[in-house]
Amino acid sequence: MIWVSGWRLAASVSQAGALGLLGAGSMQPELLRAHIRKVKAATQCPFGVNLPLLYPQMQDVLDVVIEEQVPIVFSSAGSPAAVASALRDAGIIHVHVVAAVRQAEKCAALGLAAVVCEGVEAGGHNAPQGTTSLCLIPQIVDAVDLPVIAAGGIADGRAMAAALALGASAVQVGTRFAASVESSAHPAYKDAVVNAGDRDTVLALSSVTPVRLIKNAFAQRALAAEASGQSVEQLRALLGRGRGRAGIFCGDLENGEIEAGQICGLIDDLPSAESIVKNMVAGYRSARRALP
Amino acid sequence: MIWVSGWRLAASVSQAGALGLLGAGSMQPELLRAHIRKVKAATQCPFGVNLPLLYPQMQDVLDVVIEEQVPIVFSSAGSPAAVASALRDAGIIHVHVVAAVRQAEKCAALGLAAVVCEGVEAGGHNAPQGTTSLCLIPQIVDAVDLPVIAAGGIADGRAMAAALALGASAVQVGTRFAASVESSAHPAYKDAVVNAGDRDTVLALSSVTPVRLIKNAFAQRALAAEASGQSVEQLRALLGRGRGRAGIFCGDLENGEIEAGQICGLIDDLPSAESIVKNMVAGYRSARRALP
Secondary structure: OOOOOOHHHHHHHHHOOOOEEEEHHHOOHHHHHHHHHHHHHHOOOOEEEEEEOOOOOHHHHHHHHHHOOOOEEEEEOOOOHHHHHHHHHOOOEEEEEEOOHHHHHHHHHOOOOEEEEEOOOOOEEOOOOOOOHHHHHHHHHHHOOOOEEEEOOOOOHHHHHHHHHOOOOEEEOOHHHHOOOOOOOOHHHHHHHHHOOOOOEEEEOOOOOOEEEEOOHHHHHHHHHHHOOOOHHHHHHHHOOOHHHHHHHOOOOOOOOOEOOHHHHHOOOOOOHHHHHHHHHHHHHHHHHHOO | OOOOOOHHHHHHHHHOOOOEEEEHHHOOHHHHHHHHHHHHHHOOOOEEEEEEOOOOOHHHHHHHHHHOOOOEEEEEOOOOHHHHHHHHHOOOEEEEEEOOHHHHHHHHHHOOOEEEEEOOOOOEEOOOOOOOHHHHHHHHHHHOOOOEEEEOOOOOHHHHHHHHHOOOOEEEOOHHHHOOOOOOOOHHHHHHHHHOOOOOEEEEOOOOOOEEEEOOHHHHHHHHHHHOOOOHHHHHHHHOOOHHHHHHHOOOOOOOOOEOOHHHHHOOOOOOHHHHHHHHHHHHHHHHHHOO
16 A cells, blocks of 8 residues: 555544554655654544565664554564564554465464455555465465454455455455545546456566556566566566556556556445445445345 | 366266256267266256367267257357357357456347356466456446356355355355365375465466466476466477376376366365265355354
8 A cells, every 4th residue: 555545544544433554665764653643633543554574664664653652563575573573562463464374374473463364366565376365365264363354356345245254354455445535646546446447457577576557558568578588687677666656656657557456447436435434334234134 | 177077076066956067178079978968867956068168079069968958058268159049049058157347248248147257266277367256256246137156266155155245146166076076086186186275276378278277397387488488389389288187187296287276275175075065055154144
């Protein structure tokens, strides 16, 4: 949720009764501090920070999160062991994002509070294993005695019911909130999500850093480079720097990375975060009632 | 379900109250006729035949299906228009396997009875789009006014509840029956399915004929050839002929294709088809009851 989830979106989601997350991966440490303070000013409800562990200024970001007494941290994209003891000592609830059974077992051994189980349909940074939510959720539920939060492919109440039927305790929702009123993404990015169909994303750059993108000109170039057998160094050079910012925050639909989940095909409007949460709960109830 | 679903498995599944399918893709026309007659002798219950439309002897197989008055045909791997009128004229219920919204819309326009919505987690022959069951099912449910049968990633009652929560009317189950007592697969193949973990399948040969396989020596060779940018002709030569038969029916775990769905990580026993059906229904009921 980098470039998407600043204080406005996080506070609105929490205020609506869900758990809003700030996306720290696109913020300098002092900017994150400012966003944390704005969330606290905007809502009394709990909120969290997503901490991508490959972030270069990770230690500084961790210091900010602890100093500002953020109640909940979702770490991702790295080993949770790197931050588990610091978070525990600070009394912060620690959840980690996993894409395989073995990673979930490591989180359980570390004493984390929960795991996010992320399927390959998720947008943005992704795992190389390619396991889908439908296959991954029940295997992680069976493997660990922790609450499992399902992520990847969930944009409405039907998918929430599906995830809970598979044994998840909760769902994490990305792309649906990226295309909301309060999302800090560029309007052109939001329109790209709304306009995408069922076949319009692709998992690209698997040998460098797997990322799910809407198939724009950049994604097509990346796919062609991969199909022609280019080396990891060549693919890194093609990727360059700042493409996520260009696509998501600046709306460069040609050369930016338009990070989005596969479920973008189901998304065709730009509601408020509050109405997304309400509709999802109502949709969950009617999906549950409709089960034979 | 080629090399897996002969008359024993199809009849047992139908006898257990589900709909057994004969996999015609691995049978010469007269062998298929013999299997159809054996199913009819073994059960009074309805059954079907799966007809992969890329099969070289398709017209002969179609003739057999019509002559033998098979009640239901599931076509796949091609355009259903090729067989729709012949099946309709013969009074045979026609269902087609799709992996995209547009394909489902074409089936609706052709007047088919239902569509099977197959996600990328499915074993064996697969679609190049890569859309997962969780993302595809609700989009197809929303797009067409036909019963949707969910396939891909479904091996227990929890997944059946998930698929139905997404709006599917039924589920189609492959790999779970491939690893059953009555499956005609080789014992070594069945053991490979039972032993596989959550990360042990891969979608290979996407530029030639996308197929989901357990990652054995052949699959690794195919992946390496793809990553090095080999041409479609080179990949075709690497694939050669008869690898599905070698892996599934003859149990060549090194050089055969071990076709299996991603959900094989959840499968750890070899029950009878009847017990699979019973457990799935019981699991569905308890998953539904457990929903908050």
